[in-house]
Amino acid sequence: MTLELLLGILQIVLIATTPLVFAGIGELVTEKSGVLNLGVEGMMLVGAVTAFIILVITGSYFLAFFVSILSGIFMSGLFAFLVLCLMSNQIATGLALTIFGIGLSSMLGKQYIGTPIDGLSPWFFVIFSFVTVFLVSYFFYKTKAGLILRAVGESHNSAHALGYSVIKIRFLSILFGGSMCALAGSYISICYAPMWQEGMTAGRGWIALALVVFATWKPERVLIGAYIFGGVTILQMNLQALGLRFPGQFFSMAPYVATIIVLVLISSNKLRIKLSAPASLTIPFYKGR
Amino acid sequence: MIRIITFLSTFLVFSFGSAYADPKKVGFIYIGPPGDHGWTYMHDVGRKYMESQLGDSITTTYLENIPENADAVRAIRKLADSGHDLIFTTSFNYMDQTHEVAKDFPDIKFEHATGYIQADNVATYSARFYEGRMIEGHIAGHMTESNTIGYIASFPIPEVVRGINAFYLAAAKVNPDIKMKIIWVFTWYDPGKEADAANTLINQGADIIVQHTDTYAPCQAAQKAGVYAFGQASNQEEFCPDAHLTSIEDIWGPYYAARAKAVVDGTWSSGDTWDGMDKGMVVMSPYNNKLMPASLIQEAVNMEVGIKDGTIHPFTGPIYNQAGELVVPEGEVAPDGMLLGMNFYVQGIDGEVPQ
Numbered sequence: 035m036t037l038e039l040l041l042g043i044l045q046i047v048l049i050a051t052t053p054l055v056f057a058g059i060g061e062l063v064t065e066k067s068g069v070l071n072l073g074v075e076g077m078m079l080v081g082a083v084t085a086f087i088i089l090v091i092t093g094s095y096f097l098a099f100f101v102s103i104l105s106g107i108f109m110s111g112l113f114a115f116l117v118l119c120l121m122s123n124q125i126a127t128g129l130a131l132t133i134f135g136i137g138l139s140s141m142l143g144k145q146y147i148g149t150p151i152d153g154l155s156p157w158f159f160v161i162f163s164f165v166t167v168f169l170v171s172y173f174f175y176k177t178k179a180g181l182i183l184r185a186v187g188e189s190h191n192s193a194h195a196l197g198y199s200v201i202k203i204r205f206l207s208i209l210f211g212g213s214m215c216a217l218a219g220s221y222i223s224i225c226y227a228p229m230w231q232e233g234m235t236a237g238r239g240w241i242a243l244a245l246v247v248f249a250t251w252k253p254e255r256v257l258i259g260a261y262i263f264g265g266v267t268i269l270q271m272n273l274q275a276l277g278l279r280f281p282g283q284f285f286s287m288a289p290y291v292a293t294i295i296v297l298v299l300i301s302s303n304k305l306r307i308k309l310s311a312p313a314s315l316t317i318p319f320y321k322g323r
Numbered sequence: 324m325i326r327i328i329t330f331l332s333t334f335l336v337f338s339f340g341s342a343y344a345d346p347k348k349v350g351f352i353y354i355g356p357p358g359d360h361g362w363t364y365m366h367d368v369g370r371k372y373m374e375s376q377l378g379d380s381i382t383t384t385y386l387e388n389i390p391e392n393a394d395a396v397r398a399i400r401k402l403a404d405s406g407h408d409l410i411f412t413t414s415f416n417y418m419d420q421t422h423e424v425a426k427d428f429p430d431i432k433f434e435h436a437t438g439y440i441q442a443d444n445v446a447t448y449s450a451r452f453y454e455g456r457m458i459e460g461h462i463a464g465h466m467t468e469s470n471t472i473g474y475i476a477s478f479p480i481p482e483v484v485r486g487i488n489a490f491y492l493a494a495a496k497v498n499p500d501i502k503m504k505i506i507w508v509f510t511w512y513d514p515g516k517e518a519d520a521a522n523t524l525i526n527q528g529a530d531i532i533v534q535h536t537d538t539y540a541p542c543q544a545a546q547k548a549g550v551y552a553f554g555q556a557s558n559q560e561e562f563c564p565d566a567h568l569t570s571i572e573d574i575w576g577p578y579y580a581a582r583a584k585a586v587v588d589g590t591w592s593s594g595d596t597w598d599g600m601d602k603g604m605v606v607m608s609p610y611n612n613k614l615m616p617a618s619l620i621q622e623a624v625n626m627e628v629g630i631k632d633g634t635i636h637p638f639t640g641p642i643y644n645q646a647g648e649l650v651v652p653e654g655e656v657a658p659d660g661m662l663l664g665m666n667f668y669v670q671g672i673d674g675e676v677p678q
Contacts, residue, residue: 039527043523043526046519050515053515148360153547226518227514232358232387233356236510267516276504
C-alpha cells in the first residue's frame with residue numbers, strides 16, 4: 035500500500051463521517067438535557083432540502099447553510115414546544131417529527147430533483163465538526179452553563195429547586211440539536227453528494243442516534259464512534275475493491291452489532307446505566323410538582 | 324315483487340354499466356422515489372407513457388419508497404384492496420410479497436419486474452440490460468488507460484452478476500489486461516454511499532466507473548475526479564457531462580401500455596417477458612462524442628445493430644468460470660436459463676460473488 039492510497043482512504047473516511055459527527059453531537063446535547071429527540075432523520079432531510087433549494091435560488095452557499103440551520107431550529111422548535119410545553123410523549127413526538135420531515139422534504143424538493151448544482155468543498159465542515167465536538171466537550175465539563183445543562187438532564191426537579199429554568203434550558207438544547215442535524219443534512223446535499231434526492235440521508239439520522247448511546251453520552255466518544263463506523267464502512271469497500279475474499283455483509287453489519295454490544299454492556303449493570311445515561315432522559319418535567 | 328325486480332335490474336344495470344364505463348385502475352409499487360433519475364424514474368416515465376397511450380380507459384396510482392420487506396405486502400395489499408385491476412411491483416425483492424398477495428386476489432393481475440416465478444395471475448418481465456453492459460464493456464476496454472475498471476454493484480442477484488460478466492467479457496476481448504474492481508454496497512439507493520464507493524474505486528486506480536445502483540452520485544464523483552463513468556437506467560449526461568460516456572436506458576412504456584391494454588380488453592394472460600434492444604426495451608443513451616473517438620462510437624453502433632439482429636450475443640462461448648471449467652462451449656451462446664440464474668463470475672474477475 036502506498037502512502038497516496040492511504041491518504042485517499044483517509045480523505046474518503048473524513049468526508050463520509052462528518053455528517054454523523056454533526057448529527058450525533060447535536061443529539062448528544064439534546065439528550066444530555068434530558069430530552070430524547072428521535073426526529074434526527076427528519077430534521078436532517080429538511081435541512082438538506084432547504085439548503086439545496088436556497089442554493090439553487092440564490093446561488094449563495096452562506097445563505098444556503100444559514101437558512102438550513104434556521105429550518106433545523108424551526109423543526110426542533112416545533113418538537114420542543116410539543117414535548118416541553120404540551121408535555122407530549124417524547125418518543126412518539128420524535129418519531130412523528132421524522133415522518134413529518136420525510137414528507138415535508140419530499141414535498142418541498144419535488145421540483146428541485148435533478149437540478150444540477152456545484153458542490154462545495156467539504157474540508158471546512160470536516161474541520162468544523164472536530165471543533166464542534168471539542169467545544170461541546172469544553173462546555174459540558176469546564177463551564178458553569180454546561181454543568182447546569184447536565185444537572186437539568188440528571189434531575190430536573192433539583193435543578194428547578196435551585197432556581198434554574200428547566201424548560202428554557204431544554205428548549206435551547208433541543209434547538210442546538212436541531213440546528214446541528216440541519217447542518218449535517220445540508221452538508222450531505224451540498225458537499226457530500228451534491229444533489230437533492232428524496233430520503234437521501236438514507237438512515238444516517240438513526241445511526242447518529244445509535245452513536246449517542248454507543249458513546250455513553252460522552253462527546254469525544256461520539257467522535258470516536260462515528261469514525262469507527264465510517265472507517266469500517268470505507269475499509270470494507272477498500273478490501274472489496276482489492277479483491278480480497280471476505281464477507282462484505284459482515285462488515286456492513288459490524289457497526290450495528292457493536293452498538294448492540296455496547297447497549298448490553300452498559301445495561302447489564304444498574305450502576306453503570308446510572309453513571310452514563312442522563313437520569314431524567316425522556317421523563318417529562320411538570321413545573322410545580 | 325315488482326319492487327324487488329326493479330331493484331335487482333337497476334343493480335344489474337349499474338354494476339354492468341360501471342364495469343364497462345369505469346376506467347381500469349393500474350397500480351405501481353416503487354422501491355425508490357420517482358425522482359431518482361434512475362431505476363424508479365424510468366418506471367415512472369413508463370407509467371406516464373402508458374397513461375398517454377390509453378387515455379381515459381385507465382387511471383394509475385403509485386406508492387413510492389416501499390422497502391423490500393413486510394411493508395411491501397401491506398403496500399401491495401393496499402392497492403389490491405382499493406380495487407386495482409393490474410399491479411406492477413417494480414423490484415426483484417418484491418417477489419415473495421407479490422405472490423403472497425396475489426394468492427388472495429385471484430382476479431387481480433400482477434406483474435413482477437425482474438422476477439422469475441410466475442403464477443396464473445402473476446406475470447414477470449424484465450429487460451436484457453446485459454446487452455447494454457456488453458457495449459459499455461467494449462467502450463471501457465478501449466477508453467481505459469489504467470486498465471482498471473471500478474464497478475459499483477448493489478445486491479448479489481443474477482441480474483447484477485450477469486451485468487458484471489457481460490461487461491467484463493466484452494472489455495477483456497478488446498483489452499486482455501483489464502482488471503475489474505467490484506464493490507458491493509448492499510443498497511440500491513444511498514447517494515452518499517454510492518459516492519464513497521466511486522471515490523474508493525478511483526482512489527484505487529480505476530479510471531472508469533460503472534454502477535448498478537440508482538442515483539447519479541457515482542457519475543458526479545467521477546466528474547469531480549476527472550475520470551469516465553457510465554450512467555444507469557436513464558440518460559445522466561446533464562449531471563456529469565465531462566465523465567458520462569453513455570447510459571443504459573430502461574424503456575418500459577410500450578410494455579406497460581400493452582399489458583394495461585390487455586387488461587382493458589380482457590385478454591391479459593400470465594407469462595414471462597424478457598426483451599432487449601431488438602424490442603426497444605434497452606436503449607443506449609447518445610454516445611458522448613466529446614470524449615469518445617468517432618471510430619469507437621461507430622463500433623458501438625455496429626454492436627447495437629448486431630445485438631438487435633441476433634448476430635452478436637454477449638455470452639458467446641467459449642466462456643469459463645473462475646475455476647476454469649468450460650460453462651459455454653465454443654460457438655454456442657449461454658441459454659436463458661443459465662443467464663437467469665447466473666451467480667458466478669467468469670474467469671478473469673477477481674474475488675467472489677457474496678453469498
